[in-house]
Amino acid sequence: MSHRVAYPGRLQAVCSVICTLTALAAILAFPRRLPAQFTQEKLTEIVKKAVDNKTVPFQLPYFEASEGALKYKYWGVKRTGAEFEERKPLMYPTDLQFRVELLRAKKYLTPGRREGQLLTRTLTAEEFKVLEPYLKEIESIVKEQLALIAKHKGTPEELLDKLGELDGKADEKFADALAKLAKHWRLQEAQPLVEGAAAYPVEFETNPPGGEVFYLNLADYDQVVEDGKIDKKECWFAAGKSREMNVGDYQFRAYLPNGKTETRKMTIAKPRNPNEAIKVIVPGKN
Numbered sequence: 559m560s561h562r563v564a565y566p567g568r569l570q571a572v573c574s575v576i577c578t579l580t581a582l583a584a585i586l587a588f589p590r591r592l593p594a595q596f597t598q599e600k601l602t603e604i605v606k607k608a609v610d611n612k613t614v615p616f617q618l619p620y621f622e623a624s625e626g627a628l629k630y631k632y633w634g635v636k637r638t639g640a641e642f643e644e645r646k647p648l649m650y651p652t653d654l655q656f657r658v659e660l661l662r663a664k665k666y667l668t669p670g671r672r673e674g675q676l677l678t679r680t681l682t683a684e685e686f687k688v689l690e691p692y693l694k695e696i697e698s699i700v701k702e703q704l705a706l707i708a709k710h711k712g713t714p715e716e717l718l719d720k721l722g723e724l725d726g727k728a729d730e731k732f733a734d735a736l737a738k739l740a741k742h743w744r745l746q747e748a749q750p751l752v753e754g755a756a757a758y759p760v761e762f763e764t765n766p767p768g769g770e771v772f773y774l775n776l777a778d779y780d781q782v783v784e785d786g787k788i789d790k791k792e793c794w795f796a797a798g799k800s801r802e803m804n805v806g807d808y809q810f811r812a813y814l815p816n817g818k819t820e821t822r823k824m825t826i827a828k829p830r831n832p833n834e835a836i837k838v839i840v841p842g843k844n
Contacts, residue, residue, distance in 0.1 A: 596704070596708075597701075597704070598651070598655075598697060598700050598701040598704055601651060601652065601655050601700065601704070602655060602659070602697070605652065605655045605656050605659050606659050606662075608656075609656070609659045609660060609663055610663075612781075612785060612787075612793075614635060614656070615635070615636040615795075616633070616634060616635050616636060616656060616660060617631075617632065617633050617634060617636055618633055618660060618665055618666055618667050618678070618777075619631075619633040619660060619661060619665075619666040619667070620633065620666065620667045620668070620676075620751070621666050621667075621668055621679075621739075622668060622669055622751070623743060623745060626745055626746045626747075627740065627745055627746055627747050627748065627749045628736060628737075628739060628740035628743060628745045628747070628748040628749070629748075629749050629750075629751045630736055630748060630749070630750060630751060631750070631751045632750075633657060633660055633661075633666075634653055634656050634657040634660065635652070635653050635656045637649075637653075645718065647707045647714075647717055647718065647721060648707065650703050650721040650722070650724070650725055651700045651703040651704050651707075651721075654696060654699065654700050654703070654725070654728050655697070655700050657696075657732065658693050658696055658697060658700075661681075661686075661689055661693060661735075662686075662693065664680050664681040664686055665678055665679070665680055665681075666678070666679055666680075666681065667679075667777055672807075673805060673806075673827075674804070674805045674806025674807055674825065674826070674827075675776070675806065675807060676775060676776065676777040676806065677777065678777050678780070678781065684742070685739065685742060688735075688738050688739050688742045689735045689738070689739060692731050692732070692734055692735035692738070693735070695731050696728050696731045696732065699724050699727055699728045699731070700728075702724055703721055703724050703725075706720055706721065706724070707721075733748065733750075736748035757802040757803060757804050757805075758802065758803065758805070758826065758828065758829060758835075758836055759800060759801075759802055759835040759836065760797075760800060760801060760802070760803045760826060760835060760836045760837075760838055761799065761800045761835045761836070761837050761838070762797045762798070762799060762800065762810075762838050762839075762840070763837065763838070763839045763840075764812040764813075764814055764820075764839070764840055765812075765839055765840070765841055765842050766814065766815065766816075768814075768815040769812045769813050769814040769815055769840075770796065770797075770812070770813045771796075771797040771798075771810055771811070771812050771838065771840055772791070772794035772795060772796055772797060772810070772811045772812075772813070773794065773795055773797050773803075773808050773809065773810050773811070774793075774794055774795065774808065774809050774811075775806060775807070775808055776806075776807045776808070776809065776823075779808075779809040782794075789819075791813070794811055797810070797838075800835065803826050803836075804826070805825075805826050805827055805828065806825070806826055807823065807824075807825050807826075808823070808824055808825075808826060809821060809822070809823050810822055810823075810824055810838055810840045811840070812840035812841065820840055820841040821840075822840050822841055822842070824838060
């Protein structure tokens with residue numbers, strides 16, 4: 559499963575969409591009773607709006623035809639490690655519905671010809687038709703989870719265990735859907751990919767010092783440009799002082815102490831010296 563990260567700036571955006579709705583306030587606290595009017599259809603409406611407006615940090619599906627198989631990576635909402643350690647009941651149906659709506663949006667990432675290059679493609683009507691019956695089955699599981707949250711009278715731990723079991727059933731449905739898509743593409747099977755093998759430590763600096771560095775991969779960068787949101791800080795991912803990054807092409811943006819911003823494109827590649835971190839200085843040449 560890929561490493562999933564959420565970022566504080568973008569989490570403020572999700573609060574503006576979701577937390578203002580009384581029905582979803584329970585995401586932030588254990589719900590003793592879910593409002594009767596809160597249905598799977600209502601959840602779908604909220605999630606679809608968040609996907610369409612890109613107000614929530616999420617990862618698009620990644621599909622790669624390789625060695626006779628459809629290889630795929632996790633897609634869905636990007637959450638922090640703390641959120642995974644202390645999952646709230648409504649996170650389960652919400653995260654499932656996000657995965658469904660991201661497939662309905664039909665956009666997915668696939669590797670380009672150059673190492674680390676990612677391209678955004680669109681599922682055809684025929685390809686989506688293969689997936690659609692499975693998505694409806696997964697939404698039935700979302701309904702089960704919402705009903706369970708509304709009616710549960712046991713302990714919070716018991717509720718989370720039952721929600722996790724339903725999550726497992728949904729994962730099997732997603733796997734079945736992608737196996738069907740693999741056959742449609744005349745591939746033998748669908749296989750999940752695990753990221754992390756081609757990641758290297760990277761250290762970030764600004765010139766002059768004292769600023770902050772943010773980044774986007776090229777596919778996300780192109781999408782943000784297309785959406786006209788390139789100057790919105792919350793649309794970029796915070797790099798911090800250092801982090802591990804996969805090989806590939808990135809756009810890095812520095813927010814400098816003088817209030818100016820600088821952007822540069824750079825390729826993260828395997829370092830010559832594996833004992834030294836890759837240095838990214840923005841602005842600068844290295």
